[in-house]
Amino acid sequence: MSILIDRELCIGCGRCAEVCPGNLIQMDGKALMKYPKDCWGCTSCVKECPVNAVKFFLGADIGGRGSLVYTKQRGDILTWVMECPDGSIKEIDINRKESNQY
Amino acid sequence: MELQKLHTDVLIIGGGTAGCYAALTIAEHAPDARVLICEKANIRRSGCLAAGVNALNAYITEGRTPQDYVDHARQDAAEIVRGDLLLTMSEQLNAMTAHLERLGLVILKDEKGNYVTRGKWNLKINGENIKPLLADAVNRLEHVTVMDHVNMTDLSVSGDQICGAFGCSVEKEIFYSIRAKAVIICTGGAAGLYQPNHPGFSRHKMWYPPFNTGAGYAMGIRAGAEMTTLEMRFIALRCKDTIAPTGTLAQGVGAKQVNALGEVYEDKYGLTTSQRVHGTVMEDLSGRGPCYLKTEGITPQQDSSLMKAYLNMAPAQTIKWLESGKMPSQQNVEIEGTEPYIVGGHTASGYWVDTNRETTIHGLFAAGDVAGGCPQKYVTGALAEGKIAALSALNYMRSHPAPEISDAEISEQMASAEKFLHQKQARFDCEQLEEAMQTVMDHYAGGIGANYRYNEKQLAIAEERISQLETLSDTLSAANMHELMRIYELRERLTVCKSLIGHLRARKETRWHCFAEHLDYPERDDANYLCYINSKLENGRIKIIRRRLVREEEHYEHPDRP
Numbered sequence: 001m002s003i004l005i006d007r008e009l010c011i012g013c014g015r016c017a018e019v020c021p022g023n024l025i026q027m028d029g030k031a032l033m034k035y036p037k038d039c040w041g042c043t044s045c046v047k048e049c050p051v052n053a054v055k056f057f058l059g060a061d062i063g064g065r066g067s068l069v070y071t072k073q074r075g076d077i078l079t080w081v082m083e084c085p086d087g088s089i090k091e092i093d094i095n096r097k098e099s100n101q102y
Numbered sequence: 103m104e105l106q107k108l109h110t111d112v113l114i115i116g117g118g119t120a121g122c123y124a125a126l127t128i129a130e131h132a133p134d135a136r137v138l139i140c141e142k143a144n145i146r147r148s149g150c151l152a153a154g155v156n157a158l159n160a161y162i163t164e165g166r167t168p169q170d171y172v173d174h175a176r177q178d179a180a181e182i183v184r185g186d187l188l189l190t191m192s193e194q195l196n197a198m199t200a201h202l203e204r205l206g207l208v209i210l211k212d213e214k215g216n217y218v219t220r221g222k223w224n225l226k227i228n229g230e231n232i233k234p235l236l237a238d239a240v241n242r243l244e245h246v247t248v249m250d251h252v253n254m255t256d257l258s259v260s261g262d263q264i265c266g267a268f269g270c271s272v273e274k275e276i277f278y279s280i281r282a283k284a285v286i287i288c289t290g291g292a293a294g295l296y297q298p299n300h301p302g303f304s305r306h307k308m309w310y311p312p313f314n315t316g317a318g319y320a321m322g323i324r325a326g327a328e329m330t331t332l333e334m335r336f337i338a339l340r341c342k343d344t345i346a347p348t349g350t351l352a353q354g355v356g357a358k359q360v361n362a363l364g365e366v367y368e369d370k371y372g373l374t375t376s377q378r379v380h381g382t383v384m385e386d387l388s389g390r391g392p393c394y395l396k397t398e399g400i401t402p403q404q405d406s407s408l409m410k411a412y413l414n415m416a417p418a419q420t421i422k423w424l425e426s427g428k429m430p431s432q433q434n435v436e437i438e439g440t441e442p443y444i445v446g447g448h449t450a451s452g453y454w455v456d457t458n459r460e461t462t463i464h465g466l467f468a469a470g471d472v473a474g475g476c477p478q479k480y481v482t483g484a485l486a487e488g489k490i491a492a493l494s495a496l497n498y499m500r501s502h503p504a505p506e507i508s509d510a511e512i513s514e515q516m517a518s519a520e521k522f523l524h525q526k527q528a529r530f531d532c533e534q535l536e537e538a539m540q541t542v543m544d545h546y547a548g549g550i551g552a553n554y555r556y557n558e559k560q561l562a563i564a565e566e567r568i569s570q571l572e573t574l575s576d577t578l579s580a581a582n583m584h585e586l587m588r589i590y591e592l593r594e595r596l597t598v599c600k601s602l603i604g605h606l607r608a609r610k611e612t613r614w615h616c617f618a619e620h621l622d623y624p625e626r627d628d629a630n631y632l633c634y635i636n637s638k639l640e641n642g643r644i645k646i647i648r649r650r651l652v653r654e655e656e657h658y659e660h661p662d663r664p
Contacts, residue, residue, distance in 0.1 A: 002303070019147040022306075022313045023251065023272050023584060034584075040306050040313070042153035043417050044146075058421055059304040062343035065425045069417065078230070080413055082424055090424055092409060099210035099228045100156050100411035102220070102354025102404075 002039040002059065003046065004068065005031050009053035016045035016054050047071050047078070055083075103275045103520055105512070109504060110138040110247075112495050113267060113282035115254045115318065117141035118149025119481055120288035120470030122236040123198075123488030124495075129243040132496050137246040138280065140269060142587075143313065144250040146237040149290055150311050150447075150471070151481070154230035156350060156415035158202075158209070159480040160195050163219045168192035171223065172654055175478045178374045180613045181632060182331060183450050184475030185654030186457045191476055194486035199225065202485070205235045221353045230414040232481070252278060255317065255590050256515055257285070257325040257466065258507045264465035265505040267321070268515045272587045277519055279512045283499035284465050286491050287453070288484075291336075291445030291471040292316025292598045294536070294591075297544035297551065298441050299345065301537075307418070309338040309345050309440045316444060318472035319452065320594035323601055323639050328454040328462040328647065330474040330636045332598075333605035333618045335442035336449045337379045337554060341395075342436035346419035348395055350411055351435060355404050357395040360434065361385045367393070371615075375448075379439045380615035383553050394434035405429040439616065441550050444598060447471040447479040449617065454636050454649075457658045458494035459487060462638075465498055467491040475634075475652075522589050528577035532588045535571055535578070539596060542567040547603055554616040561607050568599045601637055604644030608635045 005016070010030040017025040021042060024035040031054070033039075045054045052072065058064025066085040071078055076097045082090040112128055114121045117139045128137050141148055162168055171192040176183050199217075203209050210218040210226040217225050240246060254269035258279075266281040293310040306312040323329060339348050351357040359368040359381065367390075371381030382393045408430055412419040423429055446452030452474030453461045461468050469487035470479065479487065543549055546564035548556040556564075575593050580586035611627035612620050636647040652658045 018250075019144050021143040021148050021152045021311060023143060023587070037303055038306055038312065040152070040308070040311055041418055042147065042311075044152050056417065056421075058344075058418055058425070059300075059302075059307070061300050061302045062304045062307055062418075063422060063426070067421065067425050069421055080417070080420075082421065084425075092413060092420070094228075094230070094410055094413055096228060096231065097208055099208050099218075099226050100350075100414055101210075101407040102156075102226065102350050102411050 002036040002057065003033055004055050004057065005033050006053045006055065009051050011051055013050065015048040015050070019044045019048050103277045103516065103523070105277050105279065105516060107279045107281070108138065109281040111136045111283050111499055113280055113285045114139045115267060115285065115287045116149070116289040117145035117240070117248060118288060118290055118470065119151055119236065119484040120488035121286070122240050123485040124286050124288065124469060124492040125240050125243065125246045127489045127492035128496060129246055131493065133245065135245060135496065139240070139246065139248045140252045140254050140280070141248065141250050142253045142272065145240060145248055146234050148233070150314065151233045152311065154415045155232055155481055156227070156229055156347070156411050157220060158199060158225040158227055158482055159223060160478060160482045161199055161223055161225050162192065162196055163222060166222070168195070169654070171195070174223070179334065179450055179477050180626070181651065182334060182613065182634065183477060184652050184658070186652055186656055186658050187455070187476035189654040190457060190490060191479060191483050191486045194489060195482045198482040198485040205239050207232060207235060224353065228414055253587050253590065255321065257321045257463070258511060259325045259463055260505050262462070262464050263505060264463050265507045270519055270583060270586060272583055275583060277516045279507055279515070281504050281507050283502055283504040284467065284495035286467045286469060286495050287318045287322070287472055288468070288470045288488065289318030289472050290314035291443055291447065291451070292319060292595065293443050295444065295540070295543055295595050295599055295602070296441035296549040297540040299438065299550065307345055309340055310443045310445060315591040315594045316598035317594045319444065319601070320597040322453055322461065322463070323597050325463060326638060326640070327466070328636050328638050329601060330452065330454040330634050331450040331605070332444055332602045332637070333609045333635060334449040334451055334614060335617045336445045337376070337442050337616050338440045339379050339382060339437055340440055341419055342392070342438045344416060344418040344422050345440060346412055346416035348437055350408065351395045351397060351430070354408070354411070355397065355400050357397045359437070360394050360396045361390040362392055363390055376614040376617045382437060382439060383616060387553065392436050394436050396434050397430035398432065398434050400431045402431060405431045439550065439554070442548065442554065444602060445471045446474050446476070447484055448477055450475050450477045456660050459491040460494055460498070462660055465502060467495045519586065522578060522580045522586055525577070525579050527579045530574060532578055532585065532592055535575055536592050539568065539571050539592070539599060542571070543599060547606060548619065555619045555621050556606065557621040558607070561603055565600070565603045568596055568603065572596045572600070601639070601644055604637055604646065605635055608646045
């Protein structure tokens with residue numbers, strides 16, 4: 001489990017590097033995931049990225065099958081987007097003003 | 103390295119839950135006091151709440167009292183708790199909850215506007231943004247300065263009085279010497295001591311943040327502070343692979359623990375935290391594994407709510423369900439115990455403090471996961487301790503001017519950091535030594551591979567091997583400041599391991615299955631061990647101190663204090 005950074009999409013704003021709790025992302029003009037095996041999977045960087053360049057995935061050793069996940073934000077709605085290996089897309093909307101039911 | 107000398111009224115080491123709340127408390131009660139928070143990452147997403155949290159687990163629900171919470175925590179820990187700390191914390195839990203709501207945290211309410219409770223002590227929330235909310239509140243404070251990406255590594259102590267602390271930037275070649283009238287330590291607990299569930303690519307997919315390396319414990323141990331109950335390790339029962347929480351399933355949809363035959367086994371072993379883990383280990387060893395939470399048969403509506411709840415705290419679990427195409431209603435969720443952690447927010451491990459949260463070092467206060475004696479703090483309890491420690495620190499600083507830190511001490515501390523930047527790469531690198539430490543702890547000090555059990559002989563081997571690794575860690579070399587941070591983290595963990603092994607050896611009984619399961623002494627022994635096991639590092643050796651239990655009627659003060 002770790003993140004992939006799409007260097008084509010990255011605009012070099014540095015927000016992901018700033019918030020990573022492990023200081024794992026470094027800037028060389030653009031963001032670079034320097035220590036992929038040290039990622040905790042908190043997805044802080046994913047939620048900070050303004051251009052959806054940071055994507056989260058599960059490692060094969062914990063059952064991952066290759067999907068990439070990122071978030072989009074519109075007002076109070078946080079949309080989690082999953083790009084599956086077969087090209088299909090799944091989305092789940094979370095209203096930040098609504099509590100968990102469980 | 104460049105040297106920067108700073109001074110402040112109150113230094114807060116660690117800007118997690120407790121640290122942020124300590125700063126908010128000081129700003130409210132002494133608006134002119136200068137506060138400096140040093141944080142290894144960025145307070146917006148640092149500490150164990152980086153990903154969010156999906157419930158408040160410590161709230162006094164209607165019809166219950168703070169004393170009930172004390173009784174509950176005492177029972178769960180089989181008596182080894184501090185009544186005074188639990189009660190003073192419990193009395194603040196609901197005020198902390200109300201403050202979180204004022205800061206913007208969403209808490210579920212019924213149509214009458216009352217909080218909706220989950221179980222006896224829990225509230226349902228949307229806690230994905232809990233850390234940004236706290237950070238925003240802190241960043242609005244006028245006299246509070248936050249220094250992100252600064253890793254504090256050592257305390258400065260003169261006699262038994264705190265003078266400040268030392269640390270390094272994790273990015274630039276800067277060494278900090280920070281003088282303070284009072285210091286509040288809230289660095290969190292220790293993960294990464296033991297081999298994790300998945301030692302390969304996903305080695306950091308663990309319950310507790312892998313970046314909480316026990317820095318606060320290690321700083322205190324090295325400075326001669328007294329520690330308590332490190333032997334009460336914490337092992338979480340989690341969803342297999344994703345290490346996502348199980349409480350959401352157990353309490354949210356009433357899922358029971360079942361074995362591979364579909365039999366409910368949780369009532370066979372008991373329902374305390376350690377008993378739930380123990381039962382799962384025993385079912386596995388009896389050939390009835392793997393174990394599950396029985397979710398089959400819940401409704402599609404519940405599936406959908408669960409997917410959202412996990413995205414707000416542990417997104418990996420939702421992704422796992424989506425990728426497998428099998429929802430919890432269609433397939434039970436497999437569970438497993440994690441590797442052991444030292445974490446005073448869940449068990450009673452940490453600094454030995456008085457009722458005001460002052461450690462045995464005068465002017466050093468502890469709050470949150472680093473503070474001992476007070477288990478089951480969770481989020482609201484960490485906030486409460488941040489508040490209590492902050493008020494005590496303010497009181498202390500009014501009558502104690504900041505002592506000087508001598509130039510000789512600064513030079514010595516800085517030289518020990520620079521050594522790693524200058525010396526040539528030795529035979530082993532940091533990662534190899536970290537893996538070696540985790541393997542030793544796994545095999546000889548009761549890790550997952552040993553079903554959390556150990557005996558005297560094994561602990562003696564663990565002690566010897568950890569000591570060898572400490573010596574080897576002196577030879578490490580850092581090419582940059584990130585690598586220097588990693589060397590310090592390894593050395594912190596080794597220091598904690600050494601003390602932990604001393605504690606495991608000292609409690610010659612089995613009071614908590616899995617948390618401290620001593621095969622040479624498999625029974626609970628109230629005649630000899632209804633007491634705290636405390637320790638101090640003296641001349642490089644762990645000295646064990648036994649102390650009597652403290653009840654909630656008592657205001658505890660350190661006995662040896664002038």
